[in-house]
Amino acid sequence: xxxxxxxxxxxxxxxxxxxxxxxxxxxxxxxxxxxxxxxxxxxxxxxxxxxxxxxxxxxxxxxxxxxxxxxxxxxxxxxxxxxxxxxxxxxxxxxxxxxxxxxxxxxxxxxxxxxxxxxxxxxxxxxxxxxxxxxxxxxxxxxxxxxxxxxxxxxxxxxxxxxxxxxxxxxxxxxxxxxxxxxxxxxxxxxxxxxxxxxxxxxxxxxxxxxxxxxxxxxxxxxxxxxxxxxxxxxxxxxx
Amino acid sequence: xxxxxxxxxxxxxxxxxxxxxxxxxxxxxxxxxxxxxxxxxxxxxxxxxxxxxxxxxxxxxxxxxxxxxxxxxxxxxxxxxxxxxxxxxxxxxxxxxxxxxxxxxxxxxxxxxxxxxxxxxxxxxxxxxxxxxxxxxxxxxxxxxxxxxxxxxxxxxxxxxxxxxxxxxxxxxxxxxxxxxxxxxxxxxxxxxxxxxxxxxxxxxxxxxxxxxxxx
Numbered sequence: 001x002x003x004x005x006x007x008x009x010x011x012x013x014x015x016x017x018x019x020x021x022x023x024x025x026x027x028x029x030x031x032x033x034x035x036x037x038x039x040x041x042x043x044x045x046x047x048x049x050x051x052x053x054x055x056x057x058x059x060x061x062x063x064x065x066x067x068x069x070x071x072x073x074x075x076x077x078x079x080x081x082x083x084x085x086x087x088x089x090x091x092x093x094x095x096x097x098x099x100x101x102x103x104x105x106x107x108x109x110x111x112x113x114x115x116x117x118x119x120x121x122x123x124x125x126x127x128x129x130x131x132x133x134x135x136x137x138x139x140x141x142x143x144x145x146x147x148x149x150x151x152x153x154x155x156x157x158x159x160x161x162x163x164x165x166x167x168x169x170x171x172x173x174x175x176x177x178x179x180x181x182x183x184x185x186x187x188x189x190x191x192x193x194x195x196x197x198x199x200x201x202x203x204x205x206x207x208x209x210x211x212x213x214x215x216x217x218x219x220x221x222x223x224x225x226x227x228x229x230x231x232x233x234x235x236x237x238x239x240x
Numbered sequence: 241x242x243x244x245x246x247x248x249x250x251x252x253x254x255x256x257x258x259x260x261x262x263x264x265x266x267x268x269x270x271x272x273x274x275x276x277x278x279x280x281x282x283x284x285x286x287x288x289x290x291x292x293x294x295x296x297x298x299x300x301x302x303x304x305x306x307x308x309x310x311x312x313x314x315x316x317x318x319x320x321x322x323x324x325x326x327x328x329x330x331x332x333x334x335x336x337x338x339x340x341x342x343x344x345x346x347x348x349x350x351x352x353x354x355x356x357x358x359x360x361x362x363x364x365x366x367x368x369x370x371x372x373x374x375x376x377x378x379x380x381x382x383x384x385x386x387x388x389x390x391x392x393x394x395x396x397x398x399x400x401x402x403x404x405x406x407x408x409x410x411x412x413x414x415x416x417x418x419x420x421x422x423x424x425x426x427x428x429x430x431x432x433x434x435x436x437x438x439x440x441x442x443x444x445x446x447x448x449x450x451x452x453x454x455x456x
Contacts, residue, residue, distance in 0.1 A: 079449075131407045131410055132407075134403070134406065134407045135407045137403060138400075138403040138404035138405075138407065139404075141400055141403055141404070142390060142391065142400065142404060145391070145394045145397065145400050146393065146394060151393070151453055151454075151456070154453050155390045155450050155453055155454075156390075158386070158390060158446050158449055158450050158453075159386070159390050159404065161446070162386050162408075162442065162446050163407075163408075165442060166408050166411075169411050169435070169438070170407065170408070170410050170411055172411075173410060173411035173414045173415065173431075174410065174414065176414070176415075176431075177414040177418070
């Protein structure tokens with residue numbers, strides 16, 4: 001499948017129908033997930049209605065991490081096989097991952113106000129997510145700072161892989177740090193298992209986010225390929 | 241003389257002659273001075289919260305030295321010579337990192353003693369703080385090599401380096417600050433040593449891969 005799509009012409013043919021298809025699937029899934037999560041699912045017995053922000057917050061957290069892992073895979077392919085589409089994929093995924101991370105931080109902050117009584121808590125998970133968001137920003141800034149696209153792609157790939165190696169270390173240190181500073185942790189890590197009536201809408205929302213990511217990624221990649229084609233055509237025009 | 245030793249001595253001599261040793265030290269002390277100015281001179285408040293803040297000053301001082309680390313080599317052709325050398329580029333990058341640590345990290349660690357005392361750290365903790373700064377700056381340099389290498393061709397890349405490198409400074413700062421606060425000192429020192437070794441192991445390899453691209 002991947003090696004079949006590695007051919008840019010085949011990728012463009014595939015993505016021309018796959019991108020709208022994924023987008024439609026994402027809209028349908030989110031159209032089911034949002035009402036289910038916001039109205040049809042039960043309120044939490046402790047948190048009441050505010051628990052519903054979880055359905056927006058948690059999938060954003062999952063996929064902001066998942067997208068960085070995806071970028072790591074694409075970066076690896078880019079460095080080993082020097083494949084242009086892998087560069088385009090890693091570059092196209094970064095702003096989406098950064099947006100998910102920002103969404104996670106913002107909704108986490110809004111969720112924190114009624115439940116923890118503060119807009120920002122230096123909780124281990126929030127801090128890790130903030131670090132991930134800054135890593136995303138650095139990655140995107142490096143891409144835009146280097147003019148030569150091939151060089152930018154491979155330098156960004158090196159940075160992404162170093163980031164991927166470092167993320168578990170950062171996660172571990174932040175956990176160590178937050179437990180040291182907060183003996184009474186507010187959130188139990190994996191303490192309470194989620195009730196099945198909440199798991200349904202949560203997984204639906206997560207599926208919707210993933211489909212949305214796939215659609216946006218394909219659109220970003222198509223835009224990059226088109227931009228390169230326009231530039232190539234313009235250079236040809238100057239030459240001829 | 242081996243290529244490693246030659247690179248090490250050249251960089252150390254260049255930094256010594258070019259004010260590369262004194263300037264970061266001055267920066268470090270200046271940044272430390274900002275802490276009581278911002279926090280107020282209250283001794284009890286400083287004793288409770290001040291000592292870990294030497295880590296912010298140390299991180300910024302190392303950060304400020306990174307921008308020119310490979311840029312000069314890229315501009316004057318030294319990088320091409322390093323690539324032509326039979327010695328592996330990774331070893332030469334490691335030599336440059338070692339020189340940077342000797343010129344900047346080690347003096348910063350020693351200057352950490354008066355800085356921490358001024359911020360009301362208990363005297364018994366000073367040797368541990370100096371040791372932690374020596375280890376932590378080694379970790380900063382290891383990560384900094386990567387940041388400096390991927391941005392070597394970017395003009396005025398200082399802000400970009402800071403944005404790229406600062407998140408990776410988080411683990412050394414966390415454990416270094418724990419030492420400065422006197423919390424779990426032995427464990428934090430051991431993990432700091434691990435951070436330093438990890439950064440020294442990965443940093444030169446990733447930085448050398450980036451520099452090969454920069455020279456193309």
